[in-house]
Amino acid sequence: MLSPCALCKAECCRNHLITITSFDVLRLYEDGYRVQDFAQFAPCRILNYDNNMVLEFHDSGMAEDRILALKSNPCHFLENGRCSIHKIAPSVCKAYPRNSSGKMMGKLCPGIPRLLHGMMGTEIRGGYANEIAAYRGIVAEWNGQRGKMRDCMPFLLERAEGERKKF
Ligand code: SF4
Numbered sequence: 001m002l003s004p005c006a007l008c009k010a011e012c013c014r015n016h017l018i019t020i021t022s023f024d025v026l027r028l029y030e031d032g033y034r035v036q037d038f039a040q041f042a043p044c045r046i047l048n049y050d051n052n053m054v055l056e057f058h059d060s061g062m063a064e065d066r067i068l069a070l071k072s073n074p075c076h077f078l079e080n081g082r083c084s085i086h087k088i089a090p091s092v093c094k095a096y097p098r099n100s101s102g103k104m105m106g107k108l109c110p111g112i113p114r115l116l117h118g119m120m121g122t123e124i125r126g127g128y129a130n131e132i133a134a135y136r137g138i139v140a141e142w143n144g145q146r147g148k149m150r151d152c153m154p155f156l157l158e159r160a161e162g163e164r165k166k167f
């Protein structure tokens with residue numbers, strides 16, 4: 001069956017800051033992608049991020065808030081208007097335009113694709129809600145350490161690998 005997204009010019013992939021978890025980074029890293037090429041700690045300039053996913057960095061005197069994201073606007077993995085990593089795309093992308101609870105989001109979906117998405121289910125990766133819950137715990141642990149930015153990604157990946165065994 002034709003995906004509603006085939007009727008769209010990848011509006012979400014071009015225009016959103018794609019916030020992710022360390023489980024997404026780990027999957028891509030294990031598939032051979034270099035983390036520094038696709039991931040970033042983005043400044044928290046978007047309005048509706050999850051506060052429990054905000055990372056604090058203490059490189060200077062004041063804590064700096066950042067959020068783990070793909071290199072976005074447009075997404076690093078968007079090639080010729082299509083996702084180049086479809087099978088291992090971040091869970092947020094698999095679920096979109098729904099959130100991890102299955103609630104319809106997708107303000108960027110144009111009319112007909114949005115209507116079709118509303119009628120159809122979306123490919124939500126089993127365990128996505130678990131990943132979000134575990135990632136919030138990992139973020140809280142990191143923030144308790146008052147660490148520096150350079151140390152954060154190794155920490156996130158190590159914890160994600162450990163937590164994943166529990167799913
Ligand atoms: S990873 Fe793929 S689906 Fe997700 S935003 Fe990037 S191009 Fe779009």
Ligand code: SF4
Nearest residue numbers: 005008011012109113
């Ligand atoms: S999820 Fe919505 S905005 Fe994204 S490609 Fe599909 S129809 Fe377009």
